[in-house]
Every structure is written in structure tokens, then in C-alpha cells.
Amino acid sequence: MIAPILVDGVEVQAPLAPVLNPARTSEVVGEYAMGGTREADLAVEAARAAFPSWSALPATERASYLRKAADAIETEVDRLAVLITREVGKVLPESHGDVAGAPSLLRYFASLAERIDAETAVEVAYSGRAAIRHAPMGPVVVIAPWNTPVYLAFMALAPALMAGNTVVVKPPEEAPLALSEVLGLLARTLPRGVVGSVPGLGREAGAALTAHPAVRKVLFTGSIATGREVMRSAAATIKNVGMELGGNDAALVLRDAEIGDATVRELVAGVFGLSGQICYNVKRIYVHADRFTEFVDAFTALTARIVVGDGLDPRSTIGPVTTRAGYERVLGLRDEAAASGAKVAVVGTKLDPAGWDKGHFILPSIVTGLDPEAPLVADEQFGPVIPILPFSTEDEAVRLANDSEFGLAASVWSTDTERAWALARRLEAGSAFINVHRVGASPMSVPFGGFKQSGLGRNHGLESVFSCMEPQAVVQLD
Numbered sequence: 366m367i368a369p370i371l372v373d374g375v376e377v378q379a380p381l382a383p384v385l386n387p388a389r390t391s392e393v394v395g396e397y398a399m400g401g402t403r404e405a406d407l408a409v410e411a412a413r414a415a416f417p418s419w420s421a422l423p424a425t426e427r428a429s430y431l432r433k434a435a436d437a438i439e440t441e442v443d444r445l446a447v448l449i450t451r452e453v454g455k456v457l458p459e460s461h462g463d464v465a466g467a468p469s470l471l472r473y474f475a476s477l478a479e480r481i482d483a484e485t486a487v488e489v490a491y492s493g494r495a496a497i498r499h500a501p502m503g504p505v506v507v508i509a510p511w512n513t514p515v516y517l518a519f520m521a522l523a524p525a526l527m528a529g530n531t532v533v534v535k536p537p538e539e540a541p542l543a544l545s546e547v548l549g550l551l552a553r554t555l556p557r558g559v560v561g562s563v564p565g566l567g568r569e570a571g572a573a574l575t576a577h578p579a580v581r582k583v584l585f586t587g588s589i590a591t592g593r594e595v596m597r598s599a600a601a602t603i604k605n606v607g608m609e610l611g612g613n614d615a616a617l618v619l620r621d622a623e624i625g626d627a628t629v630r631e632l633v634a635g636v637f638g639l640s641g642q643i644c645y646n647v648k649r650i651y652v653h654a655d656r657f658t659e660f661v662d663a664f665t666a667l668t669a670r671i672v673v674g675d676g677l678d679p680r681s682t683i684g685p686v687t688t689r690a691g692y693e694r695v696l697g698l699r700d701e702a703a704a705s706g707a708k709v710a711v712v713g714t715k716l717d718p719a720g721w722d723k724g725h726f727i728l729p730s731i732v733t734g735l736d737p738e739a740p741l742v743a744d745e746q747f748g749p750v751i752p753i754l755p756f757s758t759e760d761e762a763v764r765l766a767n768d769s770e771f772g773l774a775a776s777v778w779s780t781d782t783e784r785a786w787a788l789a790r791r792l793e794a795g796s797a798f799i800n801v802h803r804v805g806a807s808p809m810s811v812p813f814g815g816f817k818q819s820g821l822g823r824n825h826g827l828e829s830v831f832s833c834m835e836p837q838a839v840v841q842l843d
């Protein structure tokens with residue numbers, strides 16, 4: 366299986382690199398073509414050539430194409446979910462949600478078609494007319510990370526296409542296979558050149574795409590460090606950028622929180638979903654000091670039920686960590702916390718003890734007794750290890766949650782709705798959740814993105830379509 370470079374619907378040859386299974390790192394799942402400057406140029410030129418006719422279609426016609434593509438992808442979801450699990454390691458239901466997101470997003474954005482071409486008349490104080498319309502921009506580059514490659518690529522490309530832009534995608538090197546297949550289905554349904562794909566290394570294929578002068582916008586999802594590089598590269602030609610970056614989401618468990626099975630299960634899912642490798646995972650928990658021991662005990666008891674194993678095995682609750690670098694980083698943070706005197710509870714079950722060292726498996730760990738400034742609290746750990754800290758007042762809790770350059774999401778856990786909403790409004794986070802902390806709980810119609818260094822611009826909703834368009838003032842004097 367090969368993730369190809371796709372230009373004008375045709376595969377372009379390039380050297381290949383392997384994709385490994387994080388549950389059995391000796392297993393090569395497939396290969397990806399290593400695109401570079403030449404392939405990026407070809408793909409952007411094809412996108413530029415396809416732009417005039419695609420952008421000239423009424424949005425309702427573009428919507429019909431997107432719906433056809435959704436139907437084509439839908440029939441492949443089960444097969445591709447297995448492939449995602451073999452690339453990323455996550456459990457099958459998570460992979461299923463990832464791939465099924467593509468047709469859902471295409472249909473959701475297609476449903477907005479009527480509102481995209483609308484022109485808004487503006488009242489003028491002189492004899493004449495003025496109106497605001499939105500114009501497509503041109504070729505847009507979409508750069509996706511490995512944790513949820515299909516959903517996150519489509520979250521960016523579906524509104525960009527609906528807006529009338531053409532798109533070139535850079536799939537992640539760790540998990541390019543399923544995304545490339547979905548992009549192939551999309552490219553075959555759409556007119557030639559409207560969608561292209563250039564897999565390869567970030568610093569080669571990704572950097573070439575973001576530097577290309579014909580690209581009008583870059584929609585990037587990934588780490589803050591790479592986001593900075595992409596912005597630097599985009600600055601040379603004043604490209605528009607959209608950034609979905611890292612998070613270090615806080616969950617605030619108030620004194621009046623319900624610490625029952627259902628609530629704690631929701632929090633455990635919020636922490637350990639995708640082995641802690643979701644941008645929106647809870648990455649630090651602050652609990653009112655009066656309930657601290659009770660909470661840690663309940664949380665540890667439910668976490669202990671987690672089974673870590675190959676994501677293809679239905680008995681696994683979570684899979685391995687995807688990358689070797691991530692695996693080493695998470696274990697390093699955990700060791701550092703233990704060495705600093707913190708208490709580290711390692712819980713859960715190894716599904717296959719004999720195969721444990723053949724993949725990037727890590728048991729869930731709960732860490733207490735840390736300073737608020739400790740690296741495990743202050744940084745994005747991106748793995749199954751969670752710090753829990755006490756707070757005494759709600760003001761202190763808000764201060765701790767906001768004392769971060771990250772601002773993706775945060776949550777308040779309380780039985781007092783008014784208090785929870787009041788506190789949620791004080792959180793510096795793009796999504797403020799109450800008694801839940803899962804991206805799936807957030808509908809596609811509401812903005813998705815981060816405050817501070819967690820991002821720039823928003824995905825989801827009609828706004829994300831307009832963010833891929835140029836507002837234009839049309840003014841006439843009689």
C-alpha cells in the first residue's frame with residue numbers, strides 16, 4: 366500500500382519511505398511517496414489551473430460534488446478505519462470516528478451552500494449602491510497531523526472547497542495511508558486538479574507548499590513549534606494562515622462536583638482518549654482540596670479498568686502511543702515527575718504482556734504531589750499520564766487554568782449550572798466545556814480553535830468557509 370503524490374488526479378513517482386505500526390514497530394504497514402519542491406510545484410500549479418472553473422461554479426454545484434464524494438467515501442469507512450488503527454495505533458472505534466468524519470464534514474459544509482454566494486446589500490448615504498460579497502482566494506494548502514489525520518484534514522479542506530478554493534493536502538508522514546486513500550476518492554469525484562496531495566517530510570514537502578507564492582492560504586493543524594515555522598514561511602508572500610495548534614487543557618473539579626461513576630468516566634475518557642494524544646484531551650486536572658482524595662481515588666479506580674493493547678483487538682481500551690519520540694517524551698516526563706518526589710500511580714492492564722515491548726505501549730499513570738510549574742503540568746504531555754493538583758478557591762482555580770500560553774479548551778465540573786457557566790466564561794480557552802471534555806461533544810456549527818498560542822482563526826461553522834474567502838466591497842455611485 367502506497368500513499369501517492371496526487372497531481373491532477375494522476376500519481377507522480379518519488380522515492381518511498383515506510384509507515385510503521387506503533388503496536389508492532391517491526392511491521393511495515395505501507396509506504397508514502399516523499400514529495401519535495403518539484404512535486405509541491407506541480408500540485409500547486411494544477412490547483413492554480415483548476416481554480417478559475419471551480420470557483421466560478423455556484424456554491425450549490427460545488428455542494429453536489431461534495432455530497433457525491435461523501436457517498437463514495439462512506440462505503441470505505443470500515444476498511445479505512447482498520448488502516449488508520451494500523452498507522453496511528455488508536456482503537457478501532459476511534460479510527461472509525463476519524464474516517465466517518467470525512468463524509469459528515471463534506472455533507473455539513475455542503476448544507477451551507479445557499480449562504481455562501483449570498484450578497485449583502487449595505488445602506489449608503491449617497492445616491493448609489495453598495496454590497497458585500499465573498500470571493501474565493503485561490504489554491505489553499507492543508508497540513509494535517511497524525512493523531513486524527515482524516516477528520517482534521519477534512520475539517521480544513523471541506524470549508525476551503527465549499528468556498529470555491531482548490532486544495533493541496535500535505536498528509537502526515539506517520540499516518541499518510543488512509544488519508545491518501547480518502548483524498549484519492551475525493552479527487553476522482555471532483556473535477557481534475559481541484560484536490561491534490563503531496564505526502565513527504567514536513568521540512569521538505571510541507572515547507573515547499575507553504576513557501577509557494579501561488580498559495581493564498583495555509584490551514585495548518587499541528588504543534589505550536591511547527592505552526593511558528595509555517596507562519597514564518599507564509600509571511601514571505603503575506604499568505605493568510607489558519608492555525609489549530611497544541612493544547613494543555615485544564616479540567617476544574619469544583620467542591621460541588623458530582624464524583625460519581627458517570628462523571629468520572631467522562632473525565633477518564635477526556636484524559637485517556639487516543640492514549641492522551643488528542644489536542645483536546647484533558648492534560649491537567651485541578652480539584653478542590655476538600656474533595657481531592659475522594660476524586661483521586663475514584664479517578665484511579667476507573668482508570669485502572671483501562672486495557673492497553675493493539676487497537677485492532679476489541680478488548681483494548683486504548684492503543685499504543687503513535688511515535689517513538691512521543692513514547693520517549695511521555696516516559697521521560699513521568700520519570701522526571703517521580704524523581705522530583707511526586708507520587709506516580711501506574712495502573713491498567715497490559716493486554717499482551719509478551720508483545721508489550723514490541724510496540725509503543727504505556728500504561729496510564731496518575732501523578733499527584735507536583736508543583737504547578739512542573740514540566741508535566743506546564744507542557745503538553747501528549748500521552749497517557751495525567752497530573753492532578755489541588756486548589757482552594759475558585760479564583761485560584763481560574764488563575765491556574767489560565768496561567769498558560771495554551772488556550773485550546775478547558776472544562777468545569779460542577780452540579781451548580783450557574784456557577785459553572787460563570788466560571789466557564791472566565792476561562793481563556795476556545796472551547797469551555799461543562800461536565801464534559803470531548804471534542805465530539807462540540808457540534809460542527811460552533812467555532813473550534815484556540816486562544817493565545819493554541820491557534821489562530823476558527824474551524825467548523827459557516828465562519829470557517831468565510832475565513833477561506835476574501836470579503837469584497839462592491840460599490841456603485843449613480
Ligand code: NAD
Nearest residue numbers: 509510511537567568571572587588591609610611612644
Ligand atoms: P507537527 O507540528 O510535528 O506536524 C504537523 C504537520 O506539519 C505534519 O504533516 C508535518 O509533516 C508538517 N510539518 C512539519 N514541519 C513542517 C514545516 N517546516 N513546514 C510545513 N509543514 C511541516 O505536529 P504532530 O506531531 O503531527 O501533531 C501533534 C501536535 O498537533 C500536538 O501539539 C497537538 O496538540 C496538535 N494538534 C492540534 C489540533 C487542533 O485542532 N488544535 C489537532 C490535532 C493536533
